[in-house]
Amino acid sequence: MRFDIGILAQYWPILLQGAWLTVRICLTAFVVGYALGILVALLSLVPSRIVQALVAVYLAVLRAIPFIIILFLVYYGLPFAGVRFPAVVTGTVALSLFASAYYAEIGRAAIVALPRGQFESARVVGMSPLQAMRHIVFPQILRGLVPPSVNMTLTMVKESSVLSSITVAELTYQSLVVQGNTFAPFEAFAAVTLIYWAIAILVARAAALFEARTGVAERQDVERSALAASFLSLDRRPAR
Amino acid sequence: MSFQVATLMSVLPALIEAALVNLRLAAIVVVLAVLGGTGLTVLRAMKIGVVNGLIGVMISFIRGTPLLIQIFIFYYVAPAFGLDLRPEVAGVAALSLNSAIFITEIMRAGLQSIPPGQVEAASALALSRRAIWLAVVLPQLFRRILPVLVNEVTIIVKGTALLSVITVVDVLRTAQQIASASYRPFETLVGAALCFLAINLAVMAAGRLLERRMADARA
Numbered sequence: 001m002r003f004d005i006g007i008l009a010q011y012w013p014i015l016l017q018g019a020w021l022t023v024r025i026c027l028t029a030f031v032v033g034y035a036l037g038i039l040v041a042l043l044s045l046v047p048s049r050i051v052q053a054l055v056a057v058y059l060a061v062l063r064a065i066p067f068i069i070i071l072f073l074v075y076y077g078l079p080f081a082g083v084r085f086p087a088v089v090t091g092t093v094a095l096s097l098f099a100s101a102y103y104a105e106i107g108r109a110a111i112v113a114l115p116r117g118q119f120e121s122a123r124v125v126g127m128s129p130l131q132a133m134r135h136i137v138f139p140q141i142l143r144g145l146v147p148p149s150v151n152m153t154l155t156m157v158k159e160s161s162v163l164s165s166i167t168v169a170e171l172t173y174q175s176l177v178v179q180g181n182t183f184a185p186f187e188a189f190a191a192v193t194l195i196y197w198a199i200a201i202l203v204a205r206a207a208a209l210f211e212a213r214t215g216v217a218e219r220q221d222v223e224r225s226a227l228a229a230s231f232l233s234l235d236r237r238p239a240r
Numbered sequence: 241m242s243f244q245v246a247t248l249m250s251v252l253p254a255l256i257e258a259a260l261v262n263l264r265l266a267a268i269v270v271v272l273a274v275l276g277g278t279g280l281t282v283l284r285a286m287k288i289g290v291v292n293g294l295i296g297v298m299i300s301f302i303r304g305t306p307l308l309i310q311i312f313i314f315y316y317v318a319p320a321f322g323l324d325l326r327p328e329v330a331g332v333a334a335l336s337l338n339s340a341i342f343i344t345e346i347m348r349a350g351l352q353s354i355p356p357g358q359v360e361a362a363s364a365l366a367l368s369r370r371a372i373w374l375a376v377v378l379p380q381l382f383r384r385i386l387p388v389l390v391n392e393v394t395i396i397v398k399g400t401a402l403l404s405v406i407t408v409v410d411v412l413r414t415a416q417q418i419a420s421a422s423y424r425p426f427e428t429l430v431g432a433a434l435c436f437l438a439i440n441l442a443v444m445a446a447g448r449l450l451e452r453r454m455a456d457a458r459a
Contacts, residue, residue: 060441061433063394064441065433065436068401069401069436072412076419080426158305158307161306162306172306172309186320189312196306197300197301197304197305200304225360228357228358228360232351232354234281234284234344
């Protein structure tokens, strides 16, 4: 088994094109999906049985069905309803819908976790409504929001690979093209794997930076005896 | 065009039969992933520098790359190393490895929540390392991570749909075959979606039942 670097020297432009399309699709789906998710999260707080039941069905359906099936349903369902979009648009719509369900759950959890009376207390100690939101309410919601959102965004980037099956020329699709042209699966998938891995690491780093900057990072060090740590900690060195 | 309920009804029996393939593969993956995840967790707790380093890289790799690509690697790349796997075997291997890694990460979080006093007390009673794992740590750990584990099972069930891409004849592939013969892709896909909805709602209900049982057993 040898690794033919020449293949990558020849095909890197289309792999890079695929990566760039993956990034663009994911950015769009992040913005649209997050907006939709927050809307659904707010709807779930409306005290109406019908609204809550609808939200529950929306979440259950989108979360219990594989993304590849959601994608195909949108792909074949839109023409059914008389609407025709290019595959890229269809794929982005499906990815946004998929992500919105998870962002909705995350948003709802973060809002519900906020202790009651935070806003009122801040007002009582003399803060303006804006100050109360900015210094008390918003940071707390953000603290609950950021870590799971980062996770979900990474999941979304990975799921976007499935768009290759409706001929969207994103990164995974291009890897299959390279593979088909060269009969060199090892080189093709190795390159693509590294690109996805790099994207994932970049997103995680960016999120960590954001958390550090906004001060929402929460470090918890659990103190343990060396003995307990040898069982309950998986880090290389026992804590203390 | 309008939605034809009759079409949906006529394809449902074939789809339900194909769903048994997904169910069977998912069951195998769940068993392998839980065993593998537990094994990796115990291995990590031994704190062998090189081993933990390797597991760390593997975790980063599995978490950072799409499941679909991992499936392709097992299906297309493994033969280049002399491992010619049947589509089902390659798919189950990829899903199991992926899920085992996510389960060790779930277990890491679970371990944080077990009171250190439990281990210290067990050690004071002179229990062996093995006994501490099997009788004290693991049973509590599984109880704590049960909800997240149930969620992971639904992810595995959904993951089996991706195996259609490497020619495993599951619900989705069956749906595509029927659709290309009947020219009614939408109804057929709705049927496939209903199969997954039914399986995963059942998994979630079973998880809730199990949680309640465990809560009762502790009380």
